Structures are given as structure tokens and as C-alpha cells.
Amino acid sequence: MHKQNTFQKNFIWGAATSSYQIEGAPTAGGKGPSVWDIFSHSPGKIKNNDNGDIACNHYELWPQDITLMKELGINAYRFSISWPRIFPTGIESKPNQSGLDFYSKLVDVLLENNITPFVTLNHWDIPQGLEEIGGWPNREIVNEFVKYSYHTSNHLGDRVKYWITHNEPWCVSYLGYVIGRKPPGLIQNWPKSLAAAHHLMLSHGMAIPEIRSNSDNSEVGITLNLNTAVPASDSKYDEDACRFYDGQFNRLYLNPLYKSEYPDDVFEYLRSRDWISQSDLNFIKDDDLNIISTKTDFLGVNYYSRGVIRNEEIDEKNNHTRNVEIGEKTDFGWEIYPPGIYDLLIRLKNEYSVNNIYITENGCSYGDGPNSEGKIRDTRRIKYFDSHLKELKRSIQDGVQCNGYFAWSLMDNFEWAEGFSQRFGLVWVDFETQERIPKDSYYWYQKFISSNGIEVK
Ligand code: FCB
Numbered sequence: 001m002h003k004q005n006t007f008q009k010n011f012i013w014g015a016a017t018s019s020y021q022i023e024g025a026p027t028a029g030g031k032g033p034s035v036w037d038i039f040s041h042s043p044g045k046i047k048n049n050d051n052g053d054i055a056c057n058h059y060e061l062w063p064q065d066i067t068l069m070k071e072l073g074i075n076a077y078r079f080s081i082s083w084p085r086i087f088p089t090g091i092e093s094k095p096n097q098s099g100l101d102f103y104s105k106l107v108d109v110l111l112e113n114n115i116t117p118f119v120t121l122n123h124w125d126i127p128q129g130l131e132e133i134g135g136w137p138n139r140e141i142v143n144e145f146v147k148y149s150y151h152t153s154n155h156l157g158d159r160v161k162y163w164i165t166h167n168e169p170w171c172v173s174y175l176g177y178v179i180g181r182k183p184p185g186l187i188q189n190w191p192k193s194l195a196a197a198h199h200l201m202l203s204h205g206m207a208i209p210e211i212r213s214n215s216d217n218s219e220v221g222i223t224l225n226l227n228t229a230v231p232a233s234d235s236k237y238d239e240d241a242c243r244f245y246d247g248q249f250n251r252l253y254l255n256p257l258y259k260s261e262y263p264d265d266v267f268e269y270l271r272s273r274d275w276i277s278q279s280d281l282n283f284i285k286d287d288d289l290n291i292i293s294t295k296t297d298f299l300g301v302n303y304y305s306r307g308v309i310r311n312e313e314i315d316e317k318n319n320h321t322r323n324v325e326i327g328e329k330t331d332f333g334w335e336i337y338p339p340g341i342y343d344l345l346i347r348l349k350n351e352y353s354v355n356n357i358y359i360t361e362n363g364c365s366y367g368d369g370p371n372s373e374g375k376i377r378d379t380r381r382i383k384y385f386d387s388h389l390k391e392l393k394r395s396i397q398d399g400v401q402c403n404g405y406f407a408w409s410l411m412d413n414f415e416w417a418e419g420f421s422q423r424f425g426l427v428w429v430d431f432e433t434q435e436r437i438p439k440d441s442y443y444w445y446q447k448f449i450s451s452n453g454i455e456v457k
Helices: 035-040 058-072 097-112 128-132 140-156 169-179 190-214 236-259 264-272 288-292 339-352 379-397 440-450
Strands: 012-016 076-080 116-122 162-167 219-225 229-231 298-302 307-309 357-361 402-408 427-429 436-438
Touching: 012 116, 012 357, 012 440, 035 128, 058 097, 058 436, 058 440, 076 162, 076 402, 097 116, 097 140, 116 140, 140 162, 140 190, 162 169, 162 190, 162 298, 169 190, 169 219, 169 236, 190 219, 190 236, 190 288, 219 236, 219 357, 229 236, 236 264, 236 288, 236 307, 236 339, 298 339, 339 357, 339 379, 379 402, 379 440
Parallel strands: 012 076, 012 402, 076 116, 116 162, 162 219, 219 298, 229 307, 298 357, 357 402
Antiparallel strands: 427 436
């Protein structure tokens, strides 16, 4: 029987990681400290006071990790470059050769194995030296990012053809400056949060032509973490809260990038609470929005869960009863909501006319480890992937142009403020011995890829 397939013949099936989460080797080859080295060594910032000094020791074990990728059957691998391996303090005028060599070798061996590299330039671990001169809220960092992008693409651009400027600017801007869960750990500092978001996007726009000039026929884009948000009830309070949530989470990034404008309602909301003043927005200069909205070749989308938004500013007793049912949660406490990826992708098509998407992350945290026979029966992870891929397929059938999907993550790793307590990998990692054991989900994904997604179960 002829089976209908929606995933095109050369669909990209990958897995993703990031430098600080897997590499270890914080000083090898002249690498300078990143903000994450400093943050993770600050007492109380990370669960169990874990840090990424060793993580998966991928810096030394990368050949064996490529073997795992090869056996998995992925045709692409998304990884990030540690900026302070290339510019140890950020402000040097010449790149550090040993850092470039590390990634150059990695890229060569990936290509020898027919695995296409997708390179993220900034997955948050910026040089501490740049944090010390003000970090993302300081406009000077924009030129430093452009310089770093130029040198890195100049060195790798003959072989790397997929470039992601930044990973999830929201996490840097909101979690770093409003919630304090990520470096630099500031709380409720909206002026800095917005300036950080702006400079992240501006540096993205400015880096695009540099990367293109160094890497012929390449695709350059940015990765955003996006979701679908719904009010927890039909009250006006929850609707207002949900509009703000959607604004600061999704539209604050999508609108400048795709519509060359900021969502005014977000600024209005912040002003009405005195969290920002008018002059706090002076970081927006003439022409910035034109640069930010420079046409990209793709949008990277990271999807994990949806937002069910309750207005926390009013007394519960004055609000309507919550009427949105929350589904099952992963070990991280994130709700499993597969239709959310469908809704999000349709919105990106209809409201933003995004016409080339890669799902650059999707996955779930479950603690399942080896049983008495050494097998890892992570059936809940299989179910998560299966249900999300079905929704992805449905969105493609409904006209979404998505050309690739990356599972987060290739292997268990350092999950930021959660340390090693949350495991997202297709491969189990024993952080004491560095042993890697493929989980059942790894074999499931292997089979899925080999049939190009025809056999979803
Ligand atoms: C995303 C990050 C990634 C990983 C997953 C679980 O926000 O980009 O590094 O931590 O969440």
C-alpha cells in the first residue's frame, strides 16, 4: 500500500545541544570565562550548586558523540559556539585560533559523516568580559557580536551553511533581567530587559550581511522560543494578563523582526505600572528597526509547552473560576500540549508570513534512568515526540513551510539553573563516569527518521 508522506524527501532531522550545556573544559585552549561560568559558580544560583565545568565533557568526547549521531541517523546537528573560546574576553581584535580549530575539526568530522552542521552563534554563554562592560543592555556589545560573527563565519563559512545568530533572546532579556534565573540575575529591571532584547535583535540584523558575505549560499536566521498563550478563564482580567504575556513573550520579538515595529501595548502596560518611563526607550535609534527586520532565510522555533495565563495582580476571589484544563506535565512541570505547536505554526504563517521554519528545539524532561538490564524505558518521551510530530505534520498539511526538526536534546546535559536535575536527552549520560547510553526514545527516533516520518508510531 502506498503511504502518503508529508515530510519532503530531504527533510532535515536533527538533534540539538549548546556549548555551555555539554562541553565542559572551561579554560581549555585559552577560553575565557563566560557569564555562565561565573553565574554557575555563584552560590545558590544553580540547583545543588551544580556547574558546567565538566558537563558531558564533549570538548574531549566529541568524536564518540558524533558516532552516536551517526547511528541515530540524523542528517543535521545543531550546536552552538562558545563565544569566549573565540574571543576570550570579547574585546580582543583577533580571534583565538585554538577555539576556531576546535569547531573547525568538529564541523569537518560532521560533514565526513553526512551530518549538516547548524551553528548557533549565541546560546547565552557570552564572554564575562562583555558582561563587565554592561552586557546586552549596553549598545557597544552589538559591534562585538558582529565582529565575533564575522570571524567565526569567515573561518567556518566555507563548510557551515546554516547559521542561527541568537538562541531565545527572551530567556536572556526576561529571565536575566526580570526574573533573575539567568545571568546577570537581575530582578524586575524592565529598562535593562528591553534594552537587552533590542541589542540582541539589532546585533542579529547587523550580523546577517557579514555572515552572508563569508558563507556563500547559506541560510541565516534566528531562533525564538515561542508559544501559544490562552487566558485561564474568560474574565477580562485574565484576557488582559494574557495579552501582556503574549506581547512580552512572542510579539516583542516577532513584531520587530517581521513587521519592523514594536508592540506598543507592551510598552503601554509597563508604563502604566511605572516599570519603565518614556526615556527608558531611548535605546531605540533611527533605522534600528529597519536593521532588525533585515530579511532572514528562516525562523528557528523552539516549542515546549503553552502558557495558560492567570492575572496574578488581582485577588483570586475577584476573578472568574479558571476554566482551562491543564494537561499532564513533564518532570520539569511543563504542561504537555501538542496542539500548541500546530496553533503556533499556523499563527506564524497567517500573522507573520513566515515561509521557512526549522523547529530548532522540541523535547521534554523525564528522569528515567537505566533499569536492572541497563535499558532506559523512557516511553513518556516517545509519546511526547510522537504527539508533537503528528501536530507538526498536520501543520505542514495545512500549508506551514517547515523544513526541519531538531529534538532537544541529543543527550542529557547541564540544564541551566536546574543543573543536572532535568534530563532532556535521547541519550542518557552518567555524569560521574561520562558513560552514554541511548534511551528507548533514541531507537524510536532512529526508526522514525529512517522512514522519514511515515511510521509515526
Ligand atoms: C531552551 C534552551 C535549551 C534547553 C531547553 C530545555 O529554552 O534553549 O538550551 O535548556 O530550553
